[in-house]
Amino acid sequence: MSRLQAEHLYKVFGRRPEDAVRRLEAGASRDELRAEGTTAAVIDASIEVDEGQIFVVMGLSGSGKSTLLRMLNGLLEPTAGSVRIDGQDLTSLSDKELRAVRSRKISMVFQHFALFPHRSVLENAAYGLEVQGVPRAERERRATEALELTGLKGWEKSWPDELSGGMQQRVGLARALATDADLLLMDESFSALDPLIRRDMQDQLLELQKTLKKTIVFITHDLNEAMRLGDRIAVMRDGRIVQTGSAEDILVRPANDYVASFIQDVDRSRVLTAGAVMAEVGTVLGGSTPEGGTLGTAAEFRAAAPATVDVDTPLVELFTPCSASSVPVAVTDDKGAVIGAVPAERLLAVLGEPAEQGAEQEPAAPGVPAQPAVKTLAKTAETTAESTKTTVETTKTAAETGDDEPGDGDAEGKVIAGA
């Protein structure tokens, strides 16, 4: 069952917002409204977040993602539409009830940490509990636990400005976790951090999520981060959600050119899996090995294949085997049965096409062959994080052109490349 549902959310800033909503519903464009001085920040956005899911909202700055997030906990009141948490409509609540929901059910982690400079680390972490009215001794105990969870044991007495950015955000995270609210809103929470720290934080979040199973809405402009963290991803553009789906859905079947151009700089070799790109076994049978042997049966193929991988293996691990032999890599299912093959040509074709597309600046058909996606790789990060060997030069350049924060594009590319 979905914990959080938002239906047809609109947020319009400016004069007579309701009129604007009506006009938007009637098909007016965002630019038309802007000419009149009203800004439609979010237009007809609907999302659904399931329990224990990390739902990533991704978009460039100005796409309305932060506004959307703030409507989810009522910091901004939607101009139209509804937000339901566990079936309760936020828009119908009084201020007081709304505060109670915020205090107990939702917590938030901010882009620039938003730590109170006049409070110690411990007092910051205990803030949510203080608002709830938890007695001092208990809230300090729980805050200490939360800090321990985020790896800040021993820093309780320090002050926020004595901590590095990453540590400060750990305090922010601890503050959000301490309240035991199981809905976590994270607004570009890692964007202000150095790339290396950012990666650490992502890892830590995923690690925590394994045990805590919070329901998380995560806002980011960083596609790689979205792919790494998101169980489901919503891509926003100009206030609208243009596509919602799993990482692979987005990557393999971008809903439109925008998404397609957006995803071109993603390191596909880490997101796509063998299962997603494999050809049927039949296409291999009948061929021959470089040594002259035949590939008559699946068993022969399996024996001759340079490697046998399962469907969840990311493509990045297929490069070495593919380059070692002209025989495709074999893909097996859970039971060890060969269900597909990944030939080197195919591997290169899948990784190469979107890049060409981007270079041509030409709208083109979605660049993935009509292969059935066997299964998406939800937790890409878990696996990729462990394999940190190969380097693919192409992704590096792609990262440079696609990142909307030009300043750290270079560094980012390297990190992705080095991961």
Next chain:
Amino acid sequence: MPRIQIGSWANDAVNWLRDHLDWLFTLITKVLNGLYDAIHTVLAGPEPLLLAGIFAVLAWWLRGLPAAVLTFLGFALIDSVEQWGPTVESLSLVLVACLITVVVAVPLGIWAARSRLVGGALRPVLDLMQTMPAMVYLIPGILFFGLGVVPGIVATIVFSMPPAVRMTELGIRQVDEELVEAAEAFGTHPRRTLFRVQLPLALPTIMAGINQVIMLALSMVVIAGMVGGGGLGASVYNAISSVNVALGAEAGLAVVILAMYLDRMTGALNQRVSPLGRRALAKAQASLGSLKFLQWRPATSVAVVGVVVLALIAGGMGMFGKNAAQGGGNGRPISLGYVNWDEGKATTYLWKEILEERGYKPKVQALEAGPLFAGQARGDIDVQTNAWLPTTHASYWKKYKDQLEDLGAWYDKTSLEIAVPSYVKGVKTLDDLKGKAGEFGGKITGIEPGAGEMKILKDKVLKDYGLSGEYKVQESSTSSMLTELDRSVHQKKPIAVTLWSPHWAYDKYPLTKLKDPKGSFGSGDSLHLLGRKGFAKDEPEVAKWMKNFHLAEKQLTSLENDVKNAGEGHEQDGVRSWLKKNPGLVEKIAPSAHATYAKGKDAGKAPNIGYPAWDEGIATTYLWKNILEKRGYRPNIRNLDIGPMWTGLSTGQIDVETDGWLPVAQKQYWDKYQKDLVDVGPWYDKTSLEIAVPSYVKGVKTLDDLREHKDEFKGKIIGIEPGTGEMKRLKDTVAPAYGLQDFEVTSAGTSAMLAELDRAYHKHEPIAVVLWSPHWAYSKYHLTKLADPKGTWGANNQIKTLGNKSFPKKFPEFAGWLKNWKMSPEELGSLEKDIQDAGKGNENKGVEKWIDDHPGIVDKMAPVK
């Protein structure tokens, strides 16, 4: 362009407010006055140095040791230049104003920060408050709040509020929005967000605003002084209006010290009250190497304890009961001891009465000489009144003089003698006794056989004058001697008695002291007041009175007589009846503002008298204050600028003033306010308006000469306030008549004119100033009044007493006195001189001296039946 009548609308608005919101203004006045009095009472209570100590502890707490030391030195300096009282008044005023400003401004600032609408609406109002010249709203302020501290406080609040509002608004606005959002995201109530997040983070900015408030408030203090706000403002204002550079410098310095102290302390307060400030402080201290102790500051608790302890000491040292009636006594006990002789008893009870009148609690003890000296040497007795020195009590004095201090002789003609009734003719000297033994029955009535006098008489006097054979000294006792004397006087019989002076018998009976040309009785003692060691330091005022104390023989004997007649146990009644016969004596012995004059019909009433800081105004006002106090009134006098004074007079805040120059000089005020005023009558006729030049400018005697010497004066006449009658007269009548129109008449005000005159005079430059007589400038500088042959200055002004129209009804007796009051130029001149000689702050002393020099003047000016 049509004339828009903003001015008259404002005037109407002020009138309407005055008529309809009087209750509100009364309420505000009460509240502000109450606050001011409360704070002032607390601050003025302790000894100056003790309070300086409290301030120093605060400075230590806030800024460390060097600041504390400087604080103490600074305030000690203020005390030393005798600006302590005004400083405390100013401090109280500033504190009240700041308190109210902060209480109003911070919420306003918060409101403005939360609502753009309010912020936008407030801005022009704040601009207006900050830039509108204070004098503009001070005058209406007087109309609403009356004279005194309240309009000063209100003006200060108006002036100093804007930065507090602005800084609060800014402080709250600049709190990181993400922090506010974070608080909201955790479900914080907006009020809690304000108090727990926004205010603490805005605190440094708000404190900077409060710091500005205090500094601005201090800068308003001077202006407040002009409307009777007292304090350093009054000192400064007094100084500038009489070109008193010395006082100005001292008062100005006190303002600076106070300002710096308040500035540094509020600046540092931020480090104590705001969490961020505390952290910054801790960091700064941690990074400090040696010299740490200079930066060490006592913890808050330690500082509080320090302040409380000092405050308790302050309380113990007479913060309470400071207002005890008559003088500086404050109910302090003083023990008086005397050897039980008639003159001792009389003077002791006289002092008892005087000290009680002055607010002390004297205790009287009669003792033998031995215990008296010994007890006093131990410190049990503060003063003994009748030490006979150098002879009679020589042995005691020799023994104890290290533990005693001589307060001086108050009677120096004691003598031993033989006395005969005056009706016994032909007996003037001891020699005359010779051969008259028959007349006196051959005996001299003596006293106790052991008395020193009897011994001298028998051993020496009789021998020296060859009376040994003729007369027999009859031993008896003092009382039988006196009885015998009384009996003989009644029967008009001759009698010779051993007596001594002073003695009441001389007052009661007509007696002749027989001269002792051979000096056989020896030279007499003086009667001394002796204090225990340290007495003069502990009770300087009393010691001073005692040192100046002197009684003539007549006074003493009559006093003794009255005391004796009142009977044992009623000595003090005797003293009182004696004092009644010697009016003004208490005042003379123990000078204070309150003398024992006959009370007026309206005694106890408290007229408010205003005066401008002009010499004749100061002189006559202090004169009347003195006289009214003698008559039992409780007058309040207020030094005011001329404009505020007339305004106050018209509203009844001021009942009366003595310095109205009419019909010319202050015509404009009279025209404006006369419907609310009453002309009590002129007291001085010999005034004149004129242009004056220094006498060293030769050849300029008349206004015509002035025109001739235009270049010499650079074509300039130094004028006074624009809009005054004299300036108008000069422009409209005098200048055209003498062709002076092309002179440039500056109008910088009286103080500026006098300063310019002083400057030019010292450089011997020619200068022409607009002046009037009487004026102290004529006694300070050699000036020539330029003759006005055409009489263009018009009829001379009279100086009049002007009252609010309710004045004659409220103070019929006083009004009557004023109506008949006149002063001659000589009287006024000598009064002004006495006051000037006495010096600033001692005006009353000058007045006292003048009154002493004009016996009967009190009854003449203020007759009572």
